[in-house]
Amino acid sequence: MMGARPSLLRELVERCETLRRRVASGGSTQTRRQLEDVTYTLCVVTGTRQLDTALYVARQQLADAMRHEQPLRH
Incomplete structure (x- = not known):
């Protein structure tokens, strides 16, 4: 399964965290x-059904995306 863009995942995770605090x-x-x-x-983007699971999967996908980013070349 292809994951969502990291920028979308990051935005959704941050929004969830902010709204949960509120x-x-x-x-x-x-x-x-x-x-x-x-x-x-x-949940739709991560293919899950519960918020805690969705947040976990999103964070894993973000971590994977960070590991696979190409380093900048000088």
């Missing part, structure tokens, strides 16, 4: 809905 500190109904939306998207 919800944990008494976030609004709108914030909870935004978290549900980004959770759904991250």
